[in-house]
Amino acid sequence: MKKIMILGASELQLPAIQCANSMGIETIVLDFDANAIGRNEASKFYEVSTLDYDKVLEIAKFEKIDGIMTICSDRPMTVVARVGEKLGLNTISYETALKATDKGLMRKALFENNVPIPQFFICRTYEDVEHAVNSIQGECIFKPSNNSGSRGIYLYDENKNLQDAYSYSKQYSTDNIVLVEEFMKGPEVSVEAFVINGEVNIIQITDKITTGAPYFVEMGHTQPSSLPNDIQSQIRKVAIKGIQALNIDNGPAHVEIKVTEQGPKIVEIGARLGGDYITTDLVPLSTGVNMVELTIKNALNFPVDIKKLFLKSSAIRYINDELEIPEEFKTKVTYYFNKDIQLSDIKSSNDRRGYYIIQTMNLDELDSVISEIQRINERR
Structure with missing residues (x-):
């Protein structure tokens, strides 16, 4: 029987656990929440944070897993990739995972490859934000560098308080970096x-x-x-x-x-x-x-x-x-x-x-x- 490690046991990850079970695959599931909904569906459950690389790697080695994954969630992707690289599993690279989860790195990679994107600024200070807003000269989208689910997203215009917009977005960023981007209109x-x-x-x-x-x-x-x-x-x-x-x-x-x-x-x-x-x-x-x-x-x-x-x-x-x-x-x-x-x-x-x-x-x-x-x- 093949073993797959699934990072996360929330409602988002439940379809992966259930699908793997139906395929006859042993599911090794990790989540920091002892009461996560997927716990009872897993072949084995470990009460461990999906962001704790060292612990995840330790369990992966102990269980001799054949694969590692997560679905519908950005934050565990870097751990998936690091463990995958360490154990020779079929994952994206750690470098790719960073680009796909850090909005600043993502924007840089897209810009360098001539992919159509909005004008953007990576802001580490309030002064950076002021420069970004003055450069864009129009409505701006504020977003934390590393969050999802619309958390920290805010539309700023000249009628709103700049400090409030910056503070609102920054509180959702674990590295205190905020992206300020040109507001794109359209479907x-x-x-x-x-x-x-x-x-x-x-x-x-x-x-x-x-x-x-x-x-x-x-x-x-x-x-x-x-x-x-x-x-x-x-x-x-x-x-x-x-x-x-x-x-x-x-x-x-x-x-x-x-x-x-x-x-x-x-x-x-x-x-x-x-x-x-x-x-x-x-x-x-x-x-x-x-x-x-x-x-x-x-x-x-x-x-x-x-x-x-x-x-x-x-x-x-x-x-x-x-x-x-x-x-x-x-x-x-x-x-x-x-x-x-x-x-x-x-x-x-x-x-x-x-x-x-x-x-x-x-x-x-x-x-x-x-x-x-x-x-x-x-x-x-």
Whole structure:
């Protein structure tokens, strides 16, 4: 029996644990939270931080693992890569993991490889921030150098307090570095890709809905994209160029892109599966491709073959109030709501109370179902 180490036992990692179990693979799962939801699903569980390289390596050697991975989470990727390099496992390089998790290093790599990106400044001090804002001369996005889930994202303009914007973003950065970037206007998408022996395979393009300014928390995703085919072709080319610029030579990649008046430009790239149920749920529902299984096979150096089984439509919509789902839609809709989360300003993905996921035959039917759910619940 092959052994795979999975860093993380939260809800995000649960699909990986369950999928590996179903494949007859022994799961060695680590998480600092003794009560993590994936604990009882794991073959073996260790109460260890996924960021503790020395401890993770020690356990990996003891268990004689055949592969190591994490899904939908940026921060453990550097540990995955370091352990992979040390033990000769099939992971991305540590250098690539750094570029894919540190936004400053990522921007530098993309810039050096002529990948379309916004104007950016890496700021270590308040004086750096002042210089960046004066140079951009317009709306700016503030973001911490090494966080995710929309944490620390803030849209600044001349009507807002610069120190407040800087302080808000900086508090979410573990290295106290903040990126200040030109604010890009236009539709936002993500690209779900998988790299096999250096070849980038684009599996799906996902349309994105956010709360907008100032925090831009993601509130919905739809597959496939409804953008024109020529725009989607440009998106694919930019995504591939970005993935190659970071030297992601195997495994999944999740690329976030804004379609500006100057063309598609990269927001960020993750050397991982997309979160928010994009790759664990929406991709299988719209294409039949199980990207979690692909990631497990890749980590174990098994042959990986990508075959789209069908082309349907799928979507997730995040909500902050309970919903009534019409009886005729219940076979098409998965619904979840957490009553324990109190209503608050939505500043990050943690502030969302629930969601519903839909699969339909096409985008027209998808739009119709969503519109009807919204109409019924507006009358309540």
